[in-house]
Every structure is written in C-alpha cells, then in structure tokens.
Amino acid sequence: MDMKIVPTTCPYCGTGCGLNLVVKDGKVVSVAAWQRHPVNEGKLCPKGRYAHEFIHRPDRLTKPLIKKDGKFVEATWDEAYDLVAKKLKSFKPEEVMCLSSARVSNEENYLMQKFARTVIKTPHVDHCARLCHASTVVGLAGAFGSGAMTNDIGGIAESKCIFVLGSNTVEQHPLIGRKIVQAKQKGAKVICFDPRFTPTARLADLYASFYSGTDVALLNGLMQHIIKNGWEAKDYIATRTKDFEKVKAVVMKPEYSLDNVSRITGIAVKDLETAAEWFAKSPASCLCYSMGITQHTTGVDNVKSVANLLMLTGNVGKIGGGVNALRGQNNVQGACDMGALPNVYSGYQNVTLEPSQTKMKEAWGCEIAPGKVGYTVTDAINVLCDSPPKLKAIYIMGENPMVSDPDLHHVEKALKNLEFLVVQDIFLTETAQLADVVLPASCFAEKDGTQTSTERRVQRFRKAVNPPGDAKVDWQIICELAAKMGCAKQFPFKSAEEIFNEVAKVTPSYAGMSYARIEKPEALHWPCPTPEHPGTPVLHTQKFSHPDGLGVFTPIEFKPPAEVPDAEYPFILTTGRCIWQWHTGSMTRRSSSLEREEPESWLEINTEDAKALGIQNREVVRAITRRGEVKVAARVTPDIKRNEVFMPFHYAECAANTLTNNALDPTAKIPEFKACAVRVEKIKEA
Ligand code: SF4
Secondary structure (H helix, E strand, O other): OOEEEEEEEOOOEOOOOEEEEEEEOOEEEEEEEOOOOOOOOOOOOHHHHOOOOOOOOOOOOOOOEEEEOOEEEEOOHHHHHHHHHHHHHHOOHHHEEEEOOOOOOHHHHHHHHHHHHHHHOOOOEEOOHHHHOHHHHHHHHHHHOOOOOOOOOHHHHHOOEEEEEOOOHHHHOHHHHHHHHHHHHOOOEEEEEOOEOOHHHHHOOEEEOOOOOOHHHHHHHHHHHHHHOOOOOHHHHHHHEEOHHHHHHHHOOHHHOHHHHHHHHOOOHHHHHHHHHHHHHOOOEEEEEOHHHHOOOOHHHHHHHHHHHHHHOOOOOOOOOEEEEOOOEOOHHHHHHOOOOOOEEHHHEEOOOHHHHHHHHHHHOOOOOOOOOOOOHHHHHHHHOOOOOOOOEEEEEOOOHHHHOOOHHHHHHHHHOOOEEEEEEOOOOOOHHHOOEEEEOOOHHHOOEEEEOOOOEEEEEOOOOOOOOOOOOHHHHHHHHHHHOOOHHHOOOOOHHHHHHHHHHHOHHHOOOOOHHHOOOOOEEOOOOOOOOOOOOOOOOOOOOOOOOOEEOOOOOOOOOOOOOOOOOOEEEEEEOOOOOOOOOOOHHHOHHHHOOOOOOOEEEEHHHHHHHOOOOOOEEEEEOOOOEEEEEEEEEOOEOOOEEEEEOOOHHHOHHHOOEEEEOOOOOOEEOOOEEEEEEEOOOO
C-alpha cells in the first residue's frame, strides 16, 4: 500500500485553512486539519473536512469536448487547441473576453490576464470578484490607498469590540468565526446587525435585525451619535486623515438622527445608541463585513461608510482593529492581486498609465492590449444583449455564470448570443453545457501553486495526485494554447514556481516572495517588497497607502436599493449561502457528506408573514420578481425580519438568481444580489 500526507490549503473559502490530504494508492481518501497552521490551528469546518470528496467523482471531465450538431464529442488536445486557436484568431481582439477565476491559483490567474493582454491583445479580462468584493477593492482603495482587508485573521481574537455587519461569519468563514468566539471569551463585546438571526447573530451581545440595503443610513447614524457625544478619535483624525469635516457635515444632518435612522433601518434607537457607544469607547474595535455590505448598487458607498466609521474611531492600523473585509472564495484576493481585472495589471498597476504599460510591455517582451479599461463580467453580459453584440467570443476558466450571476434569463440570452464559447473546468457545469469547446482542467489537489487568503497571506497548495484521464492543469493549458497561437516565447513555463517568480518580478507587493519563503504554513502577508521583508499582517500602522500617507474620509448620503417593495412585489429578497454548500455547488453538491445535509433550496419567510399568506412550513410556494419565478419550499421561521425573505443561491434547479436584479453599483459594477422586490404566492391546487 502506498500512502502519503500532502499539506495544502483548503479550496473553499477565503479563510485559507491548512489541510493535510491523505493519499492512498494514488487517490485522496481523507482530509485532516494541519495542526500547526496558524489560522485554523488543527480545526476545520465541514467543507474543509470533506474537501476530498469531489476529487475522484466519476463525472470529472477527462477529455476535451467539441460540440458538433448540438452534442459534445470527445476530442484530442490538438484538435481542441487547433479549433480554439483558429476561432479566437478569427475575431478582432476587442471582440474577445477572458474570464479568470477565484478558484484557481495565483499563477493561473496571472497567466490568464497575461494571455488576454499579450496573445489576444484584448483589454477585456475579469473574474467573479466582480460579483462579491469589487466594491471593497474600489472603496477601501479610495479610503486607505489599498483595497484589501487591513488586518490579519489572528488579530480578530485580540479585538475588544467586534461589529459584524453584512457577514454571517460563523457559517461562511467558520474558522474566522472561531476568532470572534475567542475574542468574546477574553471579554470582547460582539455586535451583529443582520436581517436574519444567523448562527453569528446568536454569538452577539447586541443583535438587531434590519432591512437589507440601509447600511449607509445605519453607519451615518452611528457616526452622528459618536460625534454628538464627543467620542470620536480627535488626535487620530487630525494627524492621520483628511476631509473629516466633509463627512461631519453630512452625518450631522437631521436625516441621520437616530430616530430617523431607526425608522429607515428598523433598528431600535436604544440598540443604535449602545452599538455606537461600545464601538467608539472600546480600546480596539474592528468591523467584519462580507457581501451584505458589498452586493448593492451602493456597494462602494457602503464600504466607504465602513471606512469612515473606522477612521472616526481611530481603529485602522492597530491590532484588534481594522476593516476585516472577509473575501469569499479561496483565491479571490489573489485573483485581484494578479490583475485578473479590466483596469489593472498585477499589483493593482493601472492599465491606463503609461509607465505601467511600458513596464509590462518590457517584462512580457511584446505588444500588449491597448491601455484602456476593458469590460467587467457584468458589462459583458449586457453588451452581449446589444444588437449586434459587441463581444463575439469568451474564454471562461473555472466560472459558472449560469448559476452565479444575477437575472439568469438575461445571462442565458447573453451567452447564447456568443459566436464562440470556451469553458475550462473540472465538471460539465451549467455554463460548460453551453460551450462550443470544453477543456478538462485540474482541481486543487492535482497541481502546485499559491493562493492568497482574505488576510493577504500568500500560501502554497501542493500536488497530491494526478489529474483524471487526459485532464491538465490550468496553467499548462494556457501555456499550450498560447504556443498554438504563436506566443510560446511569452509562455515558456515548466512549473508553477517559474510563473510565481515572474509574478514576483513584476508585482511590487509580491516582490520579496519566493516558494522557499512561503514553504512553512505561516507563509507571508503582502506587501512583502524585498527578500528580507517579513510581510505585513496589519496595514496602515504608521501611514495609509496614499502618496500623502493620509486616510481619506468620504461623505456619503443614503440611497435606497434600486428596487424597493411595492404593492405588486411586497417583500425584500436577499440571497446568500449555507455552511454545507459552496457557491454554484459544482464541488460541494458532488460531495456526498455535504450534499446530504442541505440537498434542496428553500425560501426563509417570517412566521407572521407566512401566517398572513396561509403558508405552512415546507409548503412549496412560488417566488416571483420582475425577472422570473421559481417554485421553492418555504422555511417558516421567526429568525428573519418581517417583510424580508431569503434564498441560498447554490441550487441550479431552483436558482435564486433567476429572481435577482442585475442593477449595478455605478463604479464597482457589482450587482445588487442582496435586495430586490419579490412576491411570494401560495400555489393553488388545480
Ligand atoms: Fe475551508 Fe473556509 Fe472551512 Fe477553513 S473555514 S476549512 S478555509 S471552508
């Protein structure tokens, strides 16, 4: 019997827990927590515990597929590459888009954006951060000069007041939730405001439910109360920030009195007063947020308001403080860092600035895409519905927009308008089924690479087993396709480490990193600018990342969601995840231990609302929005605010995103998944 243990990193959420894969006779048979990993310290949540179960599924893609007469036919790699190369070359560069992925490695994200910009020469490259934390990247970069989580995960346990807003941390980032528990055990106060009484809310010393999409009003109200009482950090504001007076002028308006904010949000005045006092007076307060803040047409406003509160109270740049923007997927931070975005090269180097363009041209040794901002994922879906469509072909690596994107009828129409679609994935996902060519790729256990967790920790994952059949690793597929298209010189890589070395050369925040330096589980947090630099767990300790070193306050007025309830659609629909499933379910729904826990979708509705509609628990009801309808089992519970309903988005056969609104934040272009108007109907018997 051949057995080995391979240390690696969890492929699910952005916490970045360390795993040991147990390999027996060439198969991963189990997962054990990595005892000495500094984040999870020998613990795992259910998803991590069962992360091996999808790896050897019989429905893994093992051969390239080419669609002929509407049916997929197995092909050789040469046949698939020849067809993809010929088709991609047949379009103008700006008619082609590349979609990268938060689920693959840094090296693969780096190569995908390099492929777009050097081989196709298109500016159109993006990935699913557009759907989760695009608002964070824009909002925190505006406030602090760096669009990432300011502190490390370990520091949450040192906080004295943790405000959880727009995050169900205990279910979605369970090993970060454990740090909240540890802080509480050391005396920290926990505040949680959420429309649902989640497992995270159960931890809170102060919980209040509130209406989705009212975060700016809430935060402005808290700031008004803090300023009125003189609790703001006056020295910090004077020495480390600018434009405070502009924010003060807005938040002190009568609109943001606690009485008015209570009316807008549904939170009692006394709870608002308590939250403001606890947060302002604690010696170290942090705020943990996730997509409840970002997935709004006011996503950037929400993030900037969070930044305002943290600067007002002097909590940015210290242990136990900080804006803890909890990134969703395992490598969504890294995919952004690697420049799989339409406006920046790796390390957030602006594509529109001549020095950045010249630097990349010289590093890559060829002409590159014009220095202009390309389409986002959400732009792409819209321009595909133009007549004639402005895009003709998309190359998708590891994304599943046919379940993950808002308003799925619109997405399907858009993808069907493409002349050519290539999907590179490990399973025949709902999106891959629409493709002209499918390229079989490898999962986390079948390749080497790095990923960057939510706390900016760049850590390794390691190959444990071979990919199934003829499947290949994503970086190898990109290199071989680039060679077929005449760009072998730019893609000479023989290992993931060689790619990482190029990343370090062209990316200032990764410049001091190497595989040797991140071999241990502690790894390194970026920025790490030199080989001697120890990495940076806490950002902005002495100065912010703007050229003048100052944090920037931004005045923000409250705006309601794009679609609010009315007589026809009287409820607010909000969407999210559960602990057992992951995003579009392509991996977790193929993991039997996870799938058996939550195999079906549901619609959570308040007990009183259900009673008024005559709906019983588990009764199948109809949920209808202006975009579509689904039949779904009701889950009747007092744990959700009245007039608000919730659906998880993991289930393709009952897709919550059939209902959601594709209205976008004007800057970050993130859709408003967290609030749209919906009607819930009892299904009448025939
Ligand atoms: Fe994996 Fe996240 Fe669970 Fe850790 S908390 S085991 S990274 S899913």
